[in-house]
Amino acid sequence: MKKILLLFIAILCLACDSDVKSPISQNTDQFKTWVFRSVVDGIPRMITAQLEDDFYVSYNTQNGALYKAWKGIISMEGAVYDGAHGPQPTAIGDAYIKHDAKHNPWYYMEGDKAVEAIINYKGHRVSEDGFQLLYDISHPNISGISSISEDISSEVSESGQLIFKRSFAVEKSTNGPQLYWKGNAIVVDKIMMEISESAISKEKEIIDYRGKLYENQEVTIPISDSKENYLNIKLNKATILDPNLDDGFDSDDASLPIGAQLIGKHDCRSCHNSLKKTIGPAYISVAKKYEHNEENIVMLAGKIKKGGAGVWGEQVMTPHPEIEDYDLKEMIKYVFSLADYEGVSKEERGDQVSVFPSSAVDGDAMIPGCITKIYSIPPNTPSMPQNLKGKTPIMGGIMPNFDNVNGGDFKELEDDFALISNGYLYIEEEGTYDIRLWSDDGSKAYLHEQLIIDHDGLHGTSMKEAKVKLQSGYHPFEIEFFQGGGGKFLSFNYKKATSGTWQVIPSSMISHLQEEQESIDNLVLPMSIVSETPGDREWLVDMHPSFTLSQARPAAFEPKVGGMDLLPDGRLVVSTWDEEGGIYMLDNVSSDNPKEITYKKIAQGLAEPLGVKVVDGRIFVMQKQEITELIDNDGDDITDEYRTLCDSWGVTNNFHEFGFGLAEKDGYLYATLATGIMPGGAGMIGQHPDRGSCIKVSIADGSMEIIAKGLRTPNGIGIGYNGDIYIADNQGDWLPASKIVHVQKGDWFGSRAVDFEGTASYKEKKPVVWLPQDEIGNSPSMPLSLNVGPYKNQMIHGEVTHGGVKRVYVEEVNGELQGCVFRFMQGMEAGVNRLVWSPDGKTLYAGGIGNPGNWQQTGKQWFGLQKMTYNDKPTFEMLAVRAKSDGVEIEFTQALQSGDGWSADDYEINQWYYEPTADYGGPKLDEKTLTIKSANVSDDRKKVFLELDGMKENHVVYVRLKNHFVSDEDQSLWSTEGWYTMNQIPSNNPGTKSKNAFVKLPNTITEEEQAEGWKLLFDGKSLENFHAFKSDKTPAKWEIEGDAIFFNPKGEGEGGDIVTNDIYEDFELNLEWKIYNCGNSGIFFNVIEDDKYCCTWQTGPEMQILDNTCHPDTKYPTHRAGDLYDMIECSHVTVKPAKQWNKIRLISKDQKYEFWLNGYKVVEFEMGNEKWTEMIADSKFKDMPDFGLAKSGHIALQDHGDRVWFRNIKIKPL
Helix, strand or coil, X not given: CHHHHHHHHHHHHHHCCCCCCCCCCCCCCCCCCEXXXXXXXXXXEEEEEEEECCEEEEEECCCCEEEEEEECEEECCCHHHHXXXXXXXEEECCXXXXXXXXXXXXXXXXXCEEEECEEEEEEEEECCXXXXXXXXXXXXXXXXXEEEEEEEEEEECCCCCEEEEEEEEEEECCCCCEEEEEXXXXXXXXXXXXXXXCCEEEEEEEEEECCEEEEEEEEEEECCCCCCEEEEEEECCCCECCHHHCCCCCCCCCCCCHHHHHHHHCCHHHCCCCCCCCCCCCHHHHHHHCCCCHHHHHHHHHHHHHCEECCCCCCEECCCCCCCHHHHHXXXXXXXXXXXXXXXXXXXXXXXXXXXXXXXXXXXXXXXXXXXXXXXXXXXXXXXXXXXXXXXXCEXXXXXXXXXXXXXXXXXXXXXEEEEEEEEEEECCCEEEEEEEEEECCEEEEECCEEEEEECCCCCCEEEEEEEEECCEEEEEEEEXXXXXXXXXEEEEEEECCCCCCEXXXXXXXXXXXXXXXXXXXXXXXXXXXXXXXXXXXCCCCCCCCEEEEECCCCCCCCCEEEEEECCCCCEEEEECCCXXXXXXXXXXXXCCHHHCEEEEEECCCCCCCCEEEECCEEEEECCCCEEEEECCCCCCCCCEEEEEECCCCCCCCCCCCEEEEEEECCEEEEEECCCECCCCCECCCCCCCCCEEEEEECCCCCEEEEEECCCCCCCEEECHHHCEEEEECCEXXXXXXXXXXXXXXXECCCCCCCCCCCCCCCCCCCCEEECECXXXXXXXXXXXXXXXXXXXXXXXEECCCCXXXXXXXXXXXXXXXXXEEEEECCCCEEEEEEEECCCCCEEEEEEECECCCECCCCCECEEEEEEEECCCCCCCEEEEEEECCEEEEEECCCECCCCCCCHHHEEEEEEECCCCCCECCCCEEEXXXXXXXXXXXXXXXXXXXXXXXXXXXXXXXXXXXXXXXXCCCCECCCCEEEEEECCCCCCCCCCCCCCCCCCCCCXXXXXXXHHCCEECCCCCCCCCEEECCCCCCCCCEEEECCEEEECCCCCCCCCCEEECCCECCEEEEEEEEECCCCEEEEEEEECCCCCCCCHHHCCCEEEEXXXXXXXXXXXXXXXXXXXXXXXXXXXXXXXXXXXXXEEEEEEECCEEEEEECCEEEEEEECCCHHHHHHHHCCCCCCCCCCCCCCCEEEEECCCCCCEEEEEEEEEEC
């Protein structure tokens, strides 16, 4: 009945001229008749044509039979049509003719015995006024094939009479029994039919249609190769009623709630299941979590509309701005109807309101953020420990707020820890507020030392709330939180009780007293800084420096690329995964000017074509349920014949049974077949045995064999390492993370969704690389070889949801392929679905795609076609990670700088393994941080061997460069991470150990550095190279503490900025700094000492030093660490938390300047030009006539009244 309602809605919408329509848009003169392949009415492998505006016919290609001819429309539902996962196209309207889907009209006569013929569908042709179906028909017991075409068209007479015309021609005949075709026609009278001379008709039954009698005529045609074979029917009334349009559809006992209908209409089910958690939570879980009130209905409706990260995990939900607010509320009401709320209702808790007066504290003494301490706790701790405050924390610092902190946001923290955070909540307007605490695992919230929220214990992400009445002013609070194992989440939210919406308590409302920082003096808190360094636990945002990105499409062409390949003459063939199912040909794609690129449609109506391969100029397309060759008979590029090469694999009507491809090798095409799934991601019950397979198809004769099984959603197959076949498979049931696999005959890749019992004893072939979910993969696509520059014989693959192109280094260890995956390219216009190299192997074409339901890169377009051309420019990155018997070896594309790479503290190594289960995805198991026993740098400084303790086979080994090295060629790291799949540990292949001849102490320079011109400005013992600004003395508050210059604001004597004794013009300055909690300082250059200037900043520009977490200046975009103060903000955030050392480079050459912070160039500018003058005019320095004019001057370290340290200060003239 649900289907009935949805279809009725479609009819109503059609009558109101809504989006429900037949797919006839963008037809050109070359395509007179819209013919398309799809599932129809739940029947797979159908071909449908719109012969007139409201007259459709649909054939089942599996038996060569007309399934239905009807008056009405076809409702194009489904992921590719309207974004809905689950529905498929449906014929809507009363029928003139309808047969059982399994009806076979073809048979042979042997005497008086009818023998059913074997039908082999061979494709179709589109004609001026209709189309032709092509079949090879054979006798089950007699050799020989007859090739038959059925010509299908319609005609409307001058009087308005609709005529349905069918004729059969023998294009190739064979000797044997007579072949017959049998069909039927419903007519007022037999004279309404025109049949060929040898055809026979007889009345089968009389039909009473609304008081008028119709004859159901059975027509039999003996097929002749020398005579005409035809049946023309003058259609009068569509007498076969569509049960979906029954007037009683909305009776109380059969209709679904409107909310359920709306969920079915939209893409909700692509991420959600009613009972089972998949990508998102189950509906029943949502119903249990939220109290069923109007407030939560409005809140959840807004969440659906706006999208974004929720409280269920890290996956971002797709926004749905197109859904009306009323519809959203109805959807939530339906979800709430599925289960009872399991929390404490407002009625049960009595809505008790706690009343709190404000505290008598000095607001001027407040500093942003809250004091936060981290403690270790024993494994299996069931609740928040009570005795932590008397123990020593392992971390400590200032948190600005708790804004949906989850997963990797808890930096350097995994399991078995607790957090206690203290601060003041500032309330501007007195009133009643609702406070919420979300957490996974347990948490508590206190106000004025009174417990207001108790959400303790082991549990998933969920919330509890309290209602409080607060006076304006400051209110002391404490948050307690502990993490046992698995997921982790913490968020501190509020709203005004009488109005407003829920939101995270912003950092502007959270503060602490500076004197309270003494308790965290010697601690750091990595999670306090939100790093935004591209390539370091973050997406890349730009194109790889060794490639030049450009458009490969004109602006008017917006393809959702399902497949693509190049013709021998350089033209690009593209299939589009959209309602049109189009094939396009683009010319001049090698041009750098998109306006010079032209395109035209050469075919249409293919069923979700997700693969294209050109072989010797022949174009093959992987449709959802067949491989098709596009044939142009007259040389105009337009497809005249859609010739079926192969459709030998089994199918059902499941929406997820995609066909992916194509790759070609040695005269065979290779493609992959996805398994069926239920909306929401759970595996389908009753899979066809052919699903989850890799198939091999002969181009010569279309014969097929299944060569590998055990796949799930293998969206991508290509030729990779050593010229072999590789597949990208996507996470889901029986697949704990996405992966790249190497395909050989007989392989089984681990999915038991198709044949659970039969695969119990199978041995799973291990992946070449795992792609940990949302770290380096989400929806991987086409693998391909990479053979440019230093990357010879490596691999790449596209990524739809995680975006861009990833690179894979492959090696063979103990007979198995394994390797390491790296970030490679991003910054493209869409998530990448398909890749193809130009004939010279230097230009990579990337086809983009996007669709509702977690299949698009957030913030990108849902279409795209671009090219990346190798430009020979070097890029500093990890070229390879190799397995050794006792660790891993990292090879770089460029040499490290002298002295770098020797410290084990520069690296982070973790390992874990995955275990396939029937659940969607899977957690990391046995996750551990490995001890690095030694770091060993090769003589050429291009390799580092890390000797590891505890490395295991069948694990993923995660490698991260914590120290963002700069290469010997002065380049920063492109990316810092690699994920190595350690299937095997090599035997008798230890890493090369080396003795560190380069032992560098703090505040020293080497002989090599001296030879290069470096001069040390601080030797760790004295400040003799500095003096106070406009004084020959050194201020007493500048001290030496340990190995660093330390500004001590509490010290005796005077303070003030210190400047170098010497003046510098063209130079490179290197130093390290760290700042105390919430502190501020700076490095000035080109400072002029003159009595007319009060301060260093009146003449010298500043590289800002700041604790971005909690100093008040952090609210200004150009006042944060690394910025050119008040003028240019950093390109990305690379600063470390308070009390950790930061490395800077300040380079000045010919009035061109670069700021580097922790290995990355973050600011670049030029002084003395018109732009520089404009920047000054727009800054706070506009009234300082000499600011930024000097070409040379002193370098200054700032006293801003906060504790700051400097060390390893050296300078080199340029």
